[in-house]
Amino acid sequence: MSDEPDEPRSGFTRRDLVRGSIVGAVAATVGGRARAAEPESMGPGAAPLELNVNGMVHRLSVEPRVTLADALRDRIGLTGTKVVCGRGACGACTVLLDGQTVCSCLTLAHEAAGKPITTIEGLAADGRLTPLQEAFIAADALQCGFCTSGMILSCKVLLDRNPKPTRPAIREAVAGNLCRCGTYNHVFEAVERAAGMKTTDLAPPGSPPPPPVPRDFDDDPRVARAIREAMEEEGLA
Amino acid sequence: MKEKIRVGFEGDFQFREIEIAAGDPAPWDPSQRFSIVGTRQPRLDGKAKTTGEAKYSIDVRLPGMLYGRILRGTLPAATVKSVDVSAARKMPGVRAAIVIAEPGARLRFAGQEVAAVAAETPEQADDALAAIRVAYDSRPFVVRLDDAQKPDAPLVFEGKTETQTSGGDVESGGKNLPRHGNVLGPRSTVKGDVDAGFRKAAAVVEATYDTQVQTHSALETHGLVARWEGSELTVWASTQGIFDMRDQLAETLQIPVAKVRVITEYMGGGFGAKFGPRVEGLAAAKLAKEAGAPVKLFLDRKEEQLASGNRPSARQTVKAGATKDGKLTALQLTVYGNGGTNGGTGTSGPVKNVYACENLKVEEFDVFTNAGPGTAMRAPGHPQGAFALEATMDELAKAIGMDPLEFRLKNDPSAVRREQFRGGAEKIGWKDRDARRKTSDPEILRGVGVGAAVWYNTGGTGPRATVTIHKDGSAEVEHGVQDLGTGSRTMVAMVAAEELGVPLDEVSVSIGDSRLPFAPDSGGSTTTPSSAPAIRRAAWEAKQALARAVAKEWKVPAESVRVEKGRVFAAGNPPHEATWAAACKLLPSEGVAATAERADNHEDAWKRFTTGCQFAEVQVDTATGKVKVDRIVAIHDCGVPINPLTTESQIQGGVIQGVSYALFENRVLDRPTGRMVNPNVEAYKIAGALDVPEIDVTLVSVWDGINNTNSVGIGEPATVPTAAAIANAVSHALGVRIRQIPITPEVVLAAVRERESRGARS
Numbered sequence: 001m002s003d004e005p006d007e008p009r010s011g012f013t014r015r016d017l018v019r020g021s022i023v024g025a026v027a028a029t030v031g032g033r034a035r036a037a038e039p040e041s042m043g044p045g046a047a048p049l050e051l052n053v054n055g056m057v058h059r060l061s062v063e064p065r066v067t068l069a070d071a072l073r074d075r076i077g078l079t080g081t082k083v084v085c086g087r088g089a090c091g092a093c094t095v096l097l098d099g100q101t102v103c104s105c106l107t108l109a110h111e112a113a114g115k116p117i118t119t120i121e122g123l124a125a126d127g128r129l130t131p132l133q134e135a136f137i138a139a140d141a142l143q144c145g146f147c148t149s150g151m152i153l154s155c156k157v158l159l160d161r162n163p164k165p166t167r168p169a170i171r172e173a174v175a176g177n178l179c180r181c182g183t184y185n186h187v188f189e190a191v192e193r194a195a196g197m198k199t200t201d202l203a204p205p206g207s208p209p210p211p212p213v214p215r216d217f218d219d220d221p222r223v224a225r226a227i228r229e230a231m232e233e234e235g236l237a
Numbered sequence: 238m239k240e241k242i243r244v245g246f247e248g249d250f251q252f253r254e255i256e257i258a259a260g261d262p263a264p265w266d267p268s269q270r271f272s273i274v275g276t277r278q279p280r281l282d283g284k285a286k287t288t289g290e291a292k293y294s295i296d297v298r299l300p301g302m303l304y305g306r307i308l309r310g311t312l313p314a315a316t317v318k319s320v321d322v323s324a325a326r327k328m329p330g331v332r333a334a335i336v337i338a339e340p341g342a343r344l345r346f347a348g349q350e351v352a353a354v355a356a357e358t359p360e361q362a363d364d365a366l367a368a369i370r371v372a373y374d375s376r377p378f379v380v381r382l383d384d385a386q387k388p389d390a391p392l393v394f395e396g397k398t399e400t401q402t403s404g405g406d407v408e409s410g411g412k413n414l415p416r417h418g419n420v421l422g423p424r425s426t427v428k429g430d431v432d433a434g435f436r437k438a439a440a441v442v443e444a445t446y447d448t449q450v451q452t453h454s455a456l457e458t459h460g461l462v463a464r465w466e467g468s469e470l471t472v473w474a475s476t477q478g479i480f481d482m483r484d485q486l487a488e489t490l491q492i493p494v495a496k497v498r499v500i501t502e503y504m505g506g507g508f509g510a511k512f513g514p515r516v517e518g519l520a521a522a523k524l525a526k527e528a529g530a531p532v533k534l535f536l537d538r539k540e541e542q543l544a545s546g547n548r549p550s551a552r553q554t555v556k557a558g559a560t561k562d563g564k565l566t567a568l569q570l571t572v573y574g575n576g577g578t579n580g581g582t583g584t585s586g587p588v589k590n591v592y593a594c595e596n597l598k599v600e601e602f603d604v605f606t607n608a609g610p611g612t613a614m615r616a617p618g619h620p621q622g623a624f625a626l627e628a629t630m631d632e633l634a635k636a637i638g639m640d641p642l643e644f645r646l647k648n649d650p651s652a653v654r655r656e657q658f659r660g661g662a663e664k665i666g667w668k669d670r671d672a673r674r675k676t677s678d679p680e681i682l683r684g685v686g687v688g689a690a691v692w693y694n695t696g697g698t699g700p701r702a703t704v705t706i707h708k709d710g711s712a713e714v715e716h717g718v719q720d721l722g723t724g725s726r727t728m729v730a731m732v733a734a735e736e737l738g739v740p741l742d743e744v745s746v747s748i749g750d751s752r753l754p755f756a757p758d759s760g761g762s763t764t765t766p767s768s769a770p771a772i773r774r775a776a777w778e779a780k781q782a783l784a785r786a787v788a789k790e791w792k793v794p795a796e797s798v799r800v801e802k803g804r805v806f807a808a809g810n811p812p813h814e815a816t817w818a819a820a821c822k823l824l825p826s827e828g829v830a831a832t833a834e835r836a837d838n839h840e841d842a843w844k845r846f847t848t849g850c851q852f853a854e855v856q857v858d859t860a861t862g863k864v865k866v867d868r869i870v871a872i873h874d875c876g877v878p879i880n881p882l883t884t885e886s887q888i889q890g891g892v893i894q895g896v897s898y899a900l901f902e903n904r905v906l907d908r909p910t911g912r913m914v915n916p917n918v919e920a921y922k923i924a925g926a927l928d929v930p931e932i933d934v935t936l937v938s939v940w941d942g943i944n945n946t947n948s949v950g951i952g953e954p955a956t957v958p959t960a961a962a963i964a965n966a967v968s969h970a971l972g973v974r975i976r977q978i979p980i981t982p983e984v985v986l987a988a989v990r991e992r993e994s995r996g997a998r999s
Binding site: 063065066070073074077078079080081082084085086087089090092119120121123124129133136137138140142143144145146147148149152170171172174175176177178179180181182183184185186187188 | 279280282283284285286287288289290291292293295296298304358359360454455456457503504505506508537538721722723724882883885886887889890891892893894917918919923925926927929931932
């Protein structure tokens, strides 16, 4: 395999998907200019691959169809990353790729070649728990623990970007992480604890409702931002 | 031995003389000064679970391990004509292939197992499935409850009903019940005379309530890793019952129980459906045998949604009457439930056991359809039963012009729950709930509702535990229980540490292995009340062994030595006293150990049902139909909680699953094709971080003296009343009765239209 990096192509995140569909919509309205990125031909047989996981390089040989999640779990043996839905709907397989959260079940192992990958095992690599992990334990923000790896990584990225997040911001940050045991409220507390904030007290009865979440898709600042970014990227704005 | 103990709950204790089983310590007393029990202890496996170190069964990797996959039929009803796995066997990497549905076998739902393969990589196993050739004869099918009840409906079972039941299922008692077409039943319960009761009533209400099929959706799917070493089988399974799994594997594979070992070190959730090896577990064991190599076979999410069990749907008609002064005079429930190819769809638990009513009539029918089999799910029958009952209570209260909470208090036989109702009403602000209905936004209405929970199980005999005290003062507990995520591992350590009087970090725990002393299945909320008393007794006996060893060294009679709160004393002249550490130094190098069994429940204890209630406060957007649950107040009885932190977590979880059941979850089967259209977790919507309310949990400690730790389970009661409370809150907000869940925007908007048309008429 050549040392030259391929056409830079990040893993597919849901953000990319949203952006992609919006770009499609925008492009359709303005006459259409699709990005033509020809992927390097590979497969169907196994191809060599180097994955840089938690600062260690792993040399593998996997078929192009193998997902990053399966490569981490079945080939490297880093089983802290979990697969629950296999289609990007639950966040259990969240890992950091180039510092961004991605669903490793929607990312092909070969797409991640050469990029720094952080899994849950990489957080306390020196054997010392991070304050976020400690807060998860103290707040009992885990029950069966199967969503915990993805949950913690989503929260880590949130705290990296926003050291004092509000409750709604925390909810938003883990909105893509499905927990079946029902740990959410304790997860919110854990993030606040890790951020050194006082855990929000329960609202007294009859207190005014929280500000309404925008009801329309168009009102959602995230959508507006995604459209703006996508248009900028395409040279339309 | 008779002993006088105090039973009851805060503010309402009484003395009761009970017979203590020989060799068992008397129940902890309300005056007990606990050091560890009752304190909020972070779970012992927190580090393993937050660092990714915890090895779940699905994470197990063995040298030479193969990956198993199952081929499933896609037709809702068919007869298998032929299955040919020979081409699959020749595919790259394939090491074994088996036929599950032999020619002539009937397939009764889309997703039923047909064949299985094992290959060196998961991808090769997937490829091999595509090479299996199957011929089917398609048959007529029926997937909807109402369609299946029609006289000319295609029959799911033409001959004998072939249903599977597993640990924790609602009894289906199918054997002696009449079956007409697809309808089995009724299972009947009659008490008093409902007709006379209705005649006495000042008001009678009757309505029909619909609930959907809910899937368990545990994050770790069903499955296991099977490894044969000669004639010995070891499996790493995601199971709620290690010992049940062991016994069923031995029985089905016809090998001695002693040759089967089941390990569940960590488990990614279980809500009632993970019992026994099931089809996939047996397939893994057979594939492993054929291949001569270990096989990992876990379902994927789609398979999990199709074939791993679910909470059956129910169509319940409830009729109830009450006197003018608010006494229930008659309660009648008729329910038809769709459990797919399984029975056990009854919902009568709440109607029979929550409110006192002299005249009761219940008729429960199972309706078979060509859909994945229902199975026990977190309080089988209860959330659906509570939804119908609590709606009825609200309607009846309205009919007699009484406050719905006052009406409940008048009919609730449980002193504990009456206190819970009062406490919850205070917290939610029940008194001014009507005044709070209108919000500053004219399109948004607010509502408050309530529901009650009942649960019965107090655990039972069978469990054993071994406690070893080492020479350095540390202690070990061995008990083969599984931890589904409930915190049972931590509970085991806490009970032992409390009884021994040593710090929690000096106790190590071995669980999750059938080679350890016998432990209960985790079903019916029985784990803690079955396990904890065995652990306490083993620790108590180990303490006595320590006392005997110390007495020998001190040359005093063994009876004179007491071990209390980490110190060892002997009365006499001169009196002896030693710290725990100093006393343990006197032990021989092997330390002392005791293995003890859980004693019988105390028949003469304060017998009662486990109780709880929940209040919901919601906002209903009359423009969009969206319901937002702002707050749930959950007040529950968990006996004497061992670890309030993990207990509260379980209640949080029960509530959130209840919110999800009330508003979102719904298995949708396509009527023309008979297939599930949402076998995933995005179209099968489950409550997420944006949907969960604030949850205010209160635990009421109840000392019943039924076992030596006064412990009862909480997993199930915690999810029983949530949907009922939410539906009542939405009905309160709108002033229109909601009679079906999930309460989707469509349901709300229909209610809004009903309200408008009523407004237009009046």
